[in-house]
Amino acid sequence: MNELVVALGWAGMYGALALGAIGSIIGCAIAGQAAIGAMVDTETGLGRYLGVSVMPSTGVIYGIVIMFTLQREVTVTSAPGLFGIGLLAGIALLYGGVLQGRTCASAIQAMKVKPEIFGLSLAPAAIVEGFTVFVFVFALVLAGNIPA
Amino acid sequence: MQSADRYLTLLTSLPAHGSLFGATQTPLSRLRLEMRLRWLEAEDAEDLARLSAVVDWYDQRFGIDDETVVRQAEQRIAEIHNDFVRELARWRLEMRTLVAALRLRRDGAPAPSSRRRWGFGRWVPQITRHWGEPQFRLERVFPWLPQARRLLDSGDALGLERLLFGTVWTHLERIGAEHYFDFEAVVVYVGCWDLVARWTRYEADAALARFDDLLDVTLAGAGDILVDAGFAALDDATEEVAA
Numbered sequence: 001m002n003e004l005v006v007a008l009g010w011a012g013m014y015g016a017l018a019l020g021a022i023g024s025i026i027g028c029a030i031a032g033q034a035a036i037g038a039m040v041d042t043e044t045g046l047g048r049y050l051g052v053s054v055m056p057s058t059g060v061i062y063g064i065v066i067m068f069t070l071q072r073e074v075t076v077t078s079a080p081g082l083f084g085i086g087l088l089a090g091i092a093l094l095y096g097g098v099l100q101g102r103t104c105a106s107a108i109q110a111m112k113v114k115p116e117i118f119g120l121s122l123a124p125a126a127i128v129e130g131f132t133v134f135v136f137v138f139a140l141v142l143a144g145n146i147p148a
Numbered sequence: 149m150q151s152a153d154r155y156l157t158l159l160t161s162l163p164a165h166g167s168l169f170g171a172t173q174t175p176l177s178r179l180r181l182e183m184r185l186r187w188l189e190a191e192d193a194e195d196l197a198r199l200s201a202v203v204d205w206y207d208q209r210f211g212i213d214d215e216t217v218v219r220q221a222e223q224r225i226a227e228i229h230n231d232f233v234r235e236l237a238r239w240r241l242e243m244r245t246l247v248a249a250l251r252l253r254r255d256g257a258p259a260p261s262s263r264r265r266w267g268f269g270r271w272v273p274q275i276t277r278h279w280g281e282p283q284f285r286l287e288r289v290f291p292w293l294p295q296a297r298r299l300l301d302s303g304d305a306l307g308l309e310r311l312l313f314g315t316v317w318t319h320l321e322r323i324g325a326e327h328y329f330d331f332e333a334v335v336v337y338v339g340c341w342d343l344v345a346r347w348t349r350y351e352a353d354a355a356l357a358r359f360d361d362l363l364d365v366t367l368a369g370a371g372d373i374l375v376d377a378g379f380a381a382l383d384d385a386t387e388e389v390a391a
Contacts (some may be wrong), residue, residue: 030153035330037160040184105156105329113164 002076012086013070016139019090020063023097027056030101034108042112052104052111055125059097062136063090069143081146089139096132100125110122156329160185162337168317169310171344181341185334191332195233196338198224203240204342220331221268232323232332236339239319242269246290247312249275250300253373313343 003058015141066089070082161184163175176184188196202224221241228234245267252260259279260266267275271286278284283293292315299308317340324336 030156033153033156034160037157037162040157040162042160102153105153105160109160109328112160 005079006074008083010082012079012083013067013074014086015083015090016066016070016086016093017060017090019060019087020061020066020093020097023094024057024060025097025106027059027097027099027101028054030098031056031104031108034105037091038108038112041051045111045115048111048118049108052108052122052125054127055104055122056097056100058095058129059093059100061134062132063093066090066136066139066143069140070146072146072148075148077147082144085139085142085146089135092135093132096128096135100128100132103128151215151330153329154189155331155334157252158184159329159333159337163335165340165344168313168340168347171348174341174345176341178345181338185338188331188334190351191229195228195230195331196335198228199233199237199340202237203239208263215264218265218268222230230331230335232297233335236323236335238269240316243270243290243312243315245272246275246284246286246293247296247300247308249279249284250293253279254300306350314349317343 031053035053038049039046066086070086072078072082074082103124103125107125110121111118152221162181164314165171165175174181185193185196185201202221221237225234225237228237248267259276262273262276266272271284271289275284278286282297287293292311296308296311299311320336320339320343324333327333327336
């Protein structure tokens with residue numbers, strides 16, 4: 001039983017990074033495809049499309065920081081906290097990355113038609129980013145309260 | 149990749165449509181559109197081709213009887229894999245059946261026999277049953293029907309075409325509202341492109357007819373001037389000979 005609890009602790013510690021990376025991979029792939037399509041249709045603003053398409057990559061960065069914050073000796077006492085924080089933060093980062101990719105794809109489509117709404121079209125993606133920042137910050141705060 | 153994002157690259161590579169009646173040309177040429185549509189997967193490309201074969205006027209043969217037309221359309225629609233495309237094809241043919249019924253009745257045709265398959269879709273029995281009613285008692289289902297009947301009766305062919313185009317455009321916008329980067333969104337885009345292409349071509353035809361009229365008037369005027377000039381020259385020559 002203790003071994004299982006310890007294993008879950010390790011899963012939580014690495015889960016934040018792994019799930020955050022999966023979210024970033026899917027999100028960047030979605031937004032990247034939209035950027036490629038927009039490049040086929042337009043002659044200008046190509047750098048903007050690429051820039052927007054890498055927005056979902058922040059999920060993996062937050063995951064890395066959470067993993068280092070959670071890094072400690074995994075014991076029966078600390079494992080449940082590591083598992084809970086790491087796994088739930090990872091799931092949130094995963095969804096954040098995927099859905100941010102979709103909002104970025106829509107933003108690319110919109111700014112292709114109306115380049116003047118470049119900033120406004122990124123607002124939904126920025127709001128999604130804000131929620132993942134909440135997850136990131138409070139994961140760091142709670143990580144300090146995990147018993148040794 | 150989720151199926152909802154299957155055609156992200158294709159759809160973002162297509163330029164946006166403006167408004168239907170404000171367009172002066174299609175957002176991209178037919179050649180370019182067909183090149184982009186090569187990115188469709190084989191099954192989706194087949195579905196789009198079948199939809200096109202059912203609804204495009206270019207693919208219709210007019211030398212065959214109604215029953216054969218209806219049977220062929222049903223066969224083609226049954227071969228479509230995608231439910232959304234199948235439903236759209238049905239909707240378009242039902243709309244055409246209604247317009248055909250209005251035209252037939254305006255021309256004084258009696259109610260079609262219920263044994264003969266003269267139209268497509270679920271409303272055919274209702275139309276036959278209520279042939280004498282102004283809108284076949286379908287005005288609640290098809291709000292555009294009363295206006296279509298008025299335009300048809302008044303002989304306003306352009307107004308009727310405009311109404312029908314607008315109705316199809318609105319329907320496409322409505323059913324495409326929940327689709328962003330999937331095959332259904334591609335179908336809606338191609339449907340809108342087709343409407344813009346047809347409408348702008350009508351405008352070109354109207355412009356050409358107007359140009360022909362102006363040319364006739366101008367040439368007729370020029371002809372009179374030339375004839376007058378010819379007579380004047382002849383008079384001068386006659387006077388010179390007499391002198």
